Amino acid sequence: ANLRIGFVAEDDVDLLIQDDASKTWLTKWDGGIVNRHKSTGTFGAVQLKFSSARSSSRGKRSVEEFVQMDGVLSDSITAQVTNFDASDASVLVLYSWDSIEAANCPRVPRGCQVADGVQAASSVKRFAAWLAQRYSSE
Numbered sequence: 001a002n003l004r005i006g007f008v009a010e011d012d013v014d015l016l017i018q019d020d021a022s023k024t025w026l027t028k029w030d031g032g033i034v035n036r037h038k039s040t041g042t043f044g045a046v047q048l049k050f051s052s053a054r055s056s057s058r059g060k061r062s063v064e065e066f067v068q069m070d071g072v073l074s075d076s077i078t079a080q081v082t083n084f085d086a087s088d089a090s091v092l093v094l095y096s097w098d099s100i101e102a103a104n105c106p107r108v109p110r111g112c113q114v115a116d117g118v119q120a121a122s123s124v125k126r127f128a129a130w131l132a133q134r135y136s137s138e
Helices: 117-135
Strands: 003-009 013-019 025-027 040-043 046-057 060-070 077-083 091-096
Touching: 003 013, 003 077, 013 060, 025 046, 025 060, 077 091
Parallel strands: none
Antiparallel strands: 003 060, 003 091, 013 025, 013 077, 040 046, 046 060
């Protein structure tokens, strides 16, 4: 609940956040629910607040963009920082949250499978036998 994510950089970069289930852009430079032209919005029950600052001092640029999400997201999101400069950019990504709603998290993360103890023990036994055969000095 209450996720805050953003970055600090010295180059022309932008924060993009997309809801994985609906493919809705929560923030995007030229669209999204919030962006540099629209600082507040709502996604489901989540209140979004976008802030950005660009400054220049002694020939160095500084760019900051942050999104505050007040509420509980119902699905996973993808966050990325896109660089529009011709050269590589170094970016410090900062994020924080107040809590994780256990009911909204799968017991086994996406892309993983529940471990099968019997199968794992059998695999370890076969591997140990192979090691003994291959590297035994007797």
